Amino acid sequence: MKTLAVMSRKGGAGKTTVAVNLTLAARAMGVKAVLADADPMRSACEVLKGREEAASVLFETSASKLFPLTQACARAGVELLIIDTPAAPEADVAEAVKVADLCLAVARPTYLDLAAAVLSVAVIQRLGREGLIVLNQCAPARNGVEPPGVLKAFEALRFASLAVAPVALRSRVVYQTAFAQARSVLEIDAGGAAAREVRDLFGHVWRLLNGEGRAPLRTANDDLRRGGAGLKLMPTA
Numbered sequence: 001m002k003t004l005a006v007m008s009r010k011g012g013a014g015k016t017t018v019a020v021n022l023t024l025a026a027r028a029m030g031v032k033a034v035l036a037d038a039d040p041m042r043s044a045c046e047v048l049k050g051r052e053e054a055a056s057v058l059f060e061t062s063a064s065k066l067f068p069l070t071q072a073c074a075r076a077g078v079e080l081l082i083i084d085t086p087a088a089p090e091a092d093v094a095e096a097v098k099v100a101d102l103c104l105a106v107a108r109p110t111y112l113d114l115a116a117a118v119l120s121v122a123v124i125q126r127l128g129r130e131g132l133i134v135l136n137q138c139a140p141a142r143n144g145v146e147p148p149g150v151l152k153a154f155e156a157l158r159f160a161s162l163a164v165a166p167v168a169l170r171s172r173v174v175y176q177t178a179f180a181q182a183r184s185v186l187e188i189d190a191g192g193a194a195a196r197e198v199r200d201l202f203g204h205v206w207r208l209l210n211g212e213g214r215a216p217l218r219t220a221n222d223d224l225r226r227g228g229a230g231l232k233l234m235p236t237a
């Protein structure tokens with residue numbers, strides 16, 4: 001079993017959006033994935049409670065119960081456990097980092113989110129885990145031109161030598177309408193731009209979890225040093 005922790009010290013960065021959409025994308029692709037909601041706010045539960053299969057896909061949990069939960073999931077044949085974490089101080093999120101094979105630090109392309117992501121990466125590294133930053137709520141590219149704020153965010157991450165996922169999620173209303181219907185963006189519009197970016201992000205993460213490709217902390221930096229080759233900065237309108 002592989003375990004993925006989704007984290008950010010900033011509320012509203014998109015942890016739950018990333019965690020829920022990746023879980024449902026994984027399941028749509030035939031991976032036996034479940035979601036552990038470790039946030040006392042229970043946002044993931046709020047989104048998914050209306051689904052028929054909620055009881056077998058979603059687990060309410062807390063930092064202290066994460067380790068036994070991972071063991072139970074592994075015994076039950078789960079292939080991917082995704083943990084949605086609270087925007088909490090380090091101690092609460094550290095338990096999720098410790099049990100994770102890979103950590104995603106979600107950040108909007110803003111100064112404060114990036115500053116928070118730097119702190120998350122420090123925790124991931126200190127605990128000896130693998131991680132990378134996922135940019136969320138990026139303005140879409142227009143006519144093939146990447147918005148300056150997104151370019152600046154990638155540049156700042158490059159300057160700090162931080163790994164960043166080659167797929168950025170854009171700010172799209174469908175992420176919100178999907179949640180209002182207890183669904184993923186893939187289920188709302190399978191051919192849409194949001195579905196495409198979620199599928200691409202899942203593919204990237206799943207390959208890393210399965211040891212395909214280079215270690216995350218090197219991948220994006222190497223790509224960036226080559227001038228952004230491999231970075232899907234302008235995937236969709």
Ligand SMILES: Nc1ncnc2c1ncn2[C@@H]1O[C@H](COP(=O)(O)OP(=O)(O)O)[C@@H](O)[C@H]1O
Pocket residue numbers: 008010011012013014015016017018043087136137138169170171172173174175176179
């Ligand atoms: N890429 C996106 N595009 C549009 N809205 C988004 C996107 N990501 C998140 N949101 C919205 O922003 C709000 C906060 O997202 P959420 O995933 O709950 O953040 P967190 O779990 O980090 O607090 C929610 O209303 C969500 O629907």
Ligand SMILES: [Mg+2]
Pocket residue numbers: 015016017039043044084085
């Ligand atoms: Mg949340």
